[in-house]
Amino acid sequence: xxxxxxxxxxxxxxxxxxxxxxxxxxxxxxxxxxxxxxxxxxxxxxxxxxxxxxxxxxxxxxxxxxxxxxxxxxxxxxxxxxxxxxxxxxxxxxxxxxxxxxxxxxxxxxx
Amino acid sequence: xxxxxxxxxxxxxxxxxxxxxxxxxxxxxxxxxxxxxxxxxxxxxxxxxxxxxxxxxxxxxxxxxxxxxxxxxxxxxxxxxxxxxxxxxxxxxxxxxxxxxxxxxxxxxxxxxxx
Numbered sequence: 001x002x003x004x005x006x007x008x009x010x011x012x013x014x015x016x017x018x019x020x021x022x023x024x025x026x027x028x029x030x031x032x033x034x035x036x037x038x039x040x041x042x043x044x045x046x047x048x049x050x051x052x053x054x055x056x057x058x059x060x061x062x063x064x065x066x067x068x069x070x071x072x073x074x075x076x077x078x079x080x081x082x083x084x085x086x087x088x089x090x091x092x093x094x095x096x097x098x099x100x101x102x103x104x105x106x107x108x109x110x111x
Numbered sequence: 112x113x114x115x116x117x118x119x120x121x122x123x124x125x126x127x128x129x130x131x132x133x134x135x136x137x138x139x140x141x142x143x144x145x146x147x148x149x150x151x152x153x154x155x156x157x158x159x160x161x162x163x164x165x166x167x168x169x170x171x172x173x174x175x176x177x178x179x180x181x182x183x184x185x186x187x188x189x190x191x192x193x194x195x196x197x198x199x200x201x202x203x204x205x206x207x208x209x210x211x212x213x214x215x216x217x218x219x220x221x222x223x224x225x226x
Binding site for chain 2: 104
């Protein structure tokens with residue numbers, strides 16, 4: 001039973017570029033959440049998708065956007081990258097009433 | 112304000128010692144959920160436990176135990192007879208929508224267990 005898978009594992013971009021991160025939820029899960037974890041910090045909630053719609057959003061600018069596909073997989077897009085966007089991006093999937101399961105994350109470095 | 116505070120940044124113990132990780136939360140809501148997650152070097156957050164605000168019973172699972180006290184807004188985590196494999200970053204988190212809602216994490220406590 002595959003858990004939450006994220007791609008790519010690592011990514012290096014330069015300021016001003018755009019990036020897309022991908023997440024496949026655990027089998028049977030229909031809700032996907034994205035978190036940003038800066039070095040030495042706890043994860044911060046970006047947004048959550050359910051039924052292909054953004055249901056909740058954290059305190060992140062509009063440069064951060066997402067999408068959920070009919071197969072429940074999800075993408076996180078970040079435009080106009082800033083140095084401060086360097087972080088580990090974690091995807092979590094869940095099914096109502098069940099705990100969130102996290103992937104290993106994508107480590108994004110901005111030069 | 113809704114906030115989780117883990118005042119201990121790093122803890123170092125010798126194998127077989129008991130260790131307690133502290134978690135203090137702030138909320139004005141009466142219904143909420145508290146979690147502990149473990150983050151090994153691989154990066155994946157591993158779910159350990161969830162408690163809801165109406166259930167103050169302490170819980171024990173093998174070497175792990177949790178002490179939830181609403182009077183002090185604390186949800187502490189104790190590892191008995193620690194092992195090297197327990198070395199990781201541990202996060203306490205708060206949610207208002209059961210298991211699937213937005214999680215508010217603390218800063219994390221890095222636990223190092225030395226052989």
